Amino acid sequence: MSKFKFQIDPLSNQLKFQQLVDAVTDAISRNLLQVGDILPSVNQLVKESSLSRDTVFKAYAELKNRGIVESVPNKGYFIAKATTKVFLFLDTFKAYKEVLYGSFLDNLPDNFTVDLHFHHYNIEIFEKIITESIGKYSKYIVMNFDHERVPEIIQQIPPAKLLSIDWQVHTIAEASSIYQDFGPSLYQALQTEVPLIKKYQRFIYLYPEFTYHPPESLEYFERFCKDNNIRFEIFKSSRQMTVEQGDLYLLVSDRTLARFLDQCATKNLTIGQDVGVISYNETPMKKYVKDGISVISTDFESMGKKAAEFVKSGESIHLQIPTHLTIRASV
Structure with missing residues (x-):
């Protein structure tokens, strides 16, 4: 008997097959589904969620392409790999960003993989990379920047999966944020x-x-x-x-x-x-x-650690990381 339950969100802008794919990957990231667990059969999902057979087959095919799910004839679909993919989108890679990135990785379990991208404050790159990433990750960690088109672009990401970090600009109210203050x-x-x-x-x-x-x-x-x-x-x-x-x-x-x-x-x-x-x-x-x-x-180390906690727990967070002046010999 499958312990995975799925419900369509009729208000979502996402396609139904993508909602199903995301629901499975989210369940894996929260340890609600583990390697070897069986997924509902195609017929069961069609009956319980009012999905078409084509939609369910398309979603399961996508999960198989990613290596997350395997199928066994006459037995059904099983979780084959519990790796959770995270999208990390930084502005540029500077020394202090390396501290953040290192802390983020150090605080994630081994079954999480992180794809790192940079936008260099270029709105065309920002849009292209985010658009191409939609539906491929369980969580999205994004450094926004001050451009009028940023809000419409990041609205493609489901708010529950999105964490804006560092600069609190063009954030989405329903999404999470971990930021520093510059004023x-x-x-x-x-x-x-x-x-x-x-x-x-x-x-x-x-x-x-x-x-x-x-x-x-x-x-x-x-x-x-x-x-x-x-x-x-x-x-x-x-x-x-x-x-x-x-x-x-x-x-x-x-x-x-x-x-x-x-x-x-x-x-x-x-x-x-x-x-x-x-x-x-x-x-x-x-x-x-x-x-x-x-x-x-x-504290970029703390920012990276808190971002990792969001990825692991999936719980909403709105947190300002304090700013401090550290005096050394140069003053």
């Missing part, structure tokens, strides 16, 4: 070190032309400086960065951090004394470069 959290983190920041003549935020860093950080940086009577500048071109003694720099790009370090070496400026720097996003190497680069960052 008030920046203000609050900087507020913890006002006396240290004030030892510098100017606080300079370099927001280069090539960055996709959320722009609300500019507003809260300016508000922080004005509230604390700190002289500040916001540069929106990487060419504006000429490191000057007595200045403290907030850098959102590791590319500009490298240029900052080069200029300090050329001008014989001692980091943490002559000039200061705070870099966005923790990476393993920033603890050791120049005796430690100060960082303002969310």
